[in-house]
Amino acid sequence: MTAHISRRSLLGLAGLGAGAVLLGGCASEESSGSEDPQTIKWWHIQDTEPMLPVWAEMARVYEVRHDHVTINIEPRENEVFKAALVKASKAGSPPDLFQSWGGGLLREQVTAGLVKDITDEAAPWVGQLLPAALQPYTVDGRLYAVPFDLGMVGFWYNRDLFADAGIASPPTTWAQLLEAVDKLKSANIVPMALAGKDKWPAHFYWAYLAMRIGGMGPLQRAALDGNFDTPDFVAAGERFLELVAMKPFQPGFRRAEYGAPDGQAAAIGNGEAAMELMGQWAPSIQASSSTSKRGIGSRLGFFTFPAVEGGKGEATDVLGGGNGFAVGRGAPPRTVDFLRTLLRAENQRRAAQTGVVLPTNLAAVGQIKDPNNQVVAAHLAVATGFQLYLDQAFPPAVGGQINDSVAQLVAGSKRPDQIVKDITAVARSQ
Structure with missing residues (x-):
């Protein structure tokens, strides 16, 4: 996804206060001692604070309450995790519980028989979760993973720089976005930051424009027939080129990585650019990548991707994703019960208090303390449609081609009508 930092591992980069008491079950679930010993192998990518100790404590408490269960946790850095999962999958021996982002990769795992259908086991409690959060983890109407975190992509902007350019709201x-870019350039302010080297940040623009122009329908149909060579996807590329032609991005953006000291997030965190199109993790990465390590604080604002005049899409349709856990096909019987524990309201509240998790349990949403996360959660609560990031919604080969093609569009080496043919060719070869 990215040479320097992957958005899939961006939720593990802040600090956590110690001393949290975490719940690992309830009295009715405690072991009677009559069950056979079970060992659950758990892989996740929260390999740093704040979530590393949170997960560890949840597992410890569960073991105490179920004396026949042992949970072997293997935290792994994102890219290491992905490589290890590929190896384990090829061997037909996936972990019992492992990180999942749903979408195309999960579908491939389902087709290969690597993950367990947990629809029936989760039925008594899955209704407590945000409906939109479950979509990426549902394949042909059946549930194969459960999300513990959900977020969305939108524009993060510097209020002071907007004011300096005379942008009132x-x-x-x-059209108003393009006008804002023009005003910022006239005020000698870099309008936008983009990590061109990483490719995936640019695909957010094309994906959102396709949603705003054509609505959710074209993407849903493309998921079925693999056809991106349609007027709506071409129009999305043409609209994106309207923006690219204005040269809105920071100098050297084509070589920039997202989380590098001189990358996209740092440009916003240091006040060197006015806005970026990024996910809910943006504020923490802006801060950690900035020279001050604090970012721009209360000067940071958020707005959703704007509507496109004449488009069929709703301004409340969102592009996003999150983190979840899938259950391996040969997992011990207690694995789904332990997964239920991770999603309990009490434990989701603890996760939310770290500031890096937007909980999916409806009863825990009120525990979001970070004001930026509160804004994102409010938009998610009224979302009329939810689209998983395109490079995750489709099979990995298709997602990779989407990122490559949009990068070619930005570089000027391919036209909008050409990239949709390239993406379609890969999609239909799967």
Whole structure:
């Protein structure tokens, strides 16, 4: 996904206060001692604070309450995790519980018979979760993983720089966004930061434009027939080129990585650019990548991707994703019960208090303390449609081609009508 930092591992980069008491079950679930010993192998990518100790404590408490269960935790850095999972999958021996982002990769795992259908076991409690959060983990109407975190992509902007350019309020239409870019450039302010080297940040623009122009329908149909060579996807590329032609991005953006000291997040965190299109993790990465290690604080604002004039899509349709856990096909019987524990309201509240998790349990949403996360959660609560990031929604080969093709569009080496043919060719070869 990215040479320097992957957005899939961006939720493990902040600090956590110690001393939290975490719940690992309830009295009715405690072991009677009559069950056979079970060892659950758990792989996750929260390999740093704040979530590393949180997960460890949840597992410890569960073991105490179920004396026949042992949980072997293997935290792994994101890219190491992905490589290890590929190796384990090829050997037909996936972990019992492991990180999942749903979408195309999960579908491939389902087809290969590597993951367990947990629809029936989760039925008594899955209704407590945000409906939109479950979509990426549902394949052909059956549930194969459960999300513990959900977020969305939107524009993060510097209020002071907007004011300096005479922009009174965030744009709500594409035309207003282009006008804002023009005003910022006239005020000698870099309008936008982009990690061109990483490719995936640019695909957010094309994906959102396709959603705003054509609605959710074209993406849903493309998921079925693999056809991206349609007027709506071409129009998305043409609209994106309207923006690219204005040269809105920071100098050297084509070589920039997202989380590098001189990358996209740092440009916002250091006040060197006015806005970026990024996920809910953006504030923490802006801060950690900035020179001050604090970012721009209360000067940071958020607005959703604007509507496109004449488009069929709703301004409340969102592009996003999150983190979840899938259950391996040969997992011990207690694995789904332990997964239920991770999703309990009490434990989701603890996760939310770290500031890096937007909980999916409805009863825990009120525990979000970070004001930026509160804003994102409020938009998710009223979302009319939810689209998983395209490079995760489709099989890995298709997602990779989408990122490559949008990068070619930005570089000017391919036209909008050409990239949709390239993406379609890969999609239909799967």
